[in-house]
């Protein structure tokens with residue numbers, strides 16, 4: 177049988193079924209989709225591929241899903257560090273954004289982030305930033321999958337002048353992107369403290385009508401929870417629940433401030449958590465009790481957050497930190513196993529985005545979003561267990577090849593849709609502009 181692509185790999189970790197690691201296995205791709213997974217000897221007999229890739233030192237995994245980022249903020253990486261969230265936001269990030277964020281900023285910043293993400297094995301990102309139309313356009317141009325946040329704030333920004341304008345721009349952009357093959361959209365109200373009840377109610381009506389997910393920073397810091405409690409005696413979560421936002425279509429990002437009662441209550445809503453351990457650690461925001469949340473049945477996905485608070489878009493590193501931090505926070509070395517960390521970075525992200533019928537695992541019928549990691553480096557030898565090497569030892573420089581919907585976007589470390597020299601030049605121009613902001 178003729179097929180587009182046959183990838184022969186030393187190992188394949190399909191993520192579904194959980195815990196399975198195939199050795200000397202092949203992945204068969206046709207028309208952008210996975211059509212078979214079988215042992216390499218049988219694959220060679222059964223299929224005549226138009227392209228054959230032999231990755232005999234590599235492990236294949238589903239493309240990583242960065243379930244929370246502000247891609248264009250890559251241009252602000254390293255601009256203000258070692259500060260707590262509100263000081264960092266109010267005195268550094270927001271003023272810089274107010275002065276500099278424009279369509280060209282978002283174009284160049286998103287491109288920089290897409291290059292970094294692809295080179296690190298990320299094939300899908302869940303974005304929340306100004307000019308989401310530009311972010312979507314860049315994702316389409318470079319062939320990466322993206323869920324684009326239709327942002328909502330109370331106050332004017334470069335994107336819109338008031339809550340109603342954010343909502344009408346959101347509806348317009350959703351309509352424009354509806355037929356893009358690699359793009360989906362979510363409503364992305366920034367946070368409980370930046371969006372008031374009325375716009376949230378209106379947004380929810382539209383989200384229900386259009387069957388859109390909602391992506392929001394929630395319980396990021398103690399300060400956020402205390403301020404809301406002072407206002408009306410409710411936690412932000414209680415307020416969002418009263419407004420009707422907490423459903424299986426809701427993604428709560430961060431969730432570092434959770435009591436055992438909060439965890440039980442949130443689990444019942446069916447909402448998802450997007451855990452961003454590096455950002456939480458860097459801003460000293462607190463720790464999401466991931467092990468307890470998973471135990472309660474909550475789906476926990478993983479994100480890097482924007483590069484201004486991380487400072488990278490490295491999902492392999494995020495997986496490792498998530499696994500290590502969960503053990504430290506829970507006092508249990510079995511909390512968040514290597515397999516669970518990989519699930520968080522793949523299938524759980526797909527579930528949070530409502531895309532688990534299309535991506536998140538290497539399963540027949542799903543899109544061929546595939547990443548190969550070369551474990552032949554001495555740093556990841558010997559390989560008793562490719563999963564343990566992947567999560568606890570490998571670095572993103574070992575990501576050799578990346579496909580999205582069967583299209584090769586990284587070929588032996590070379591990007592196929594972005595030019596590194598051009599990216600360096602554009603980053604340098606912004607560095608100069610922003611230097612004295």
Ligand SMILES: [Zn+2]
Nearest residue numbers: 246393481482
């Ligand atoms: Zn964020």
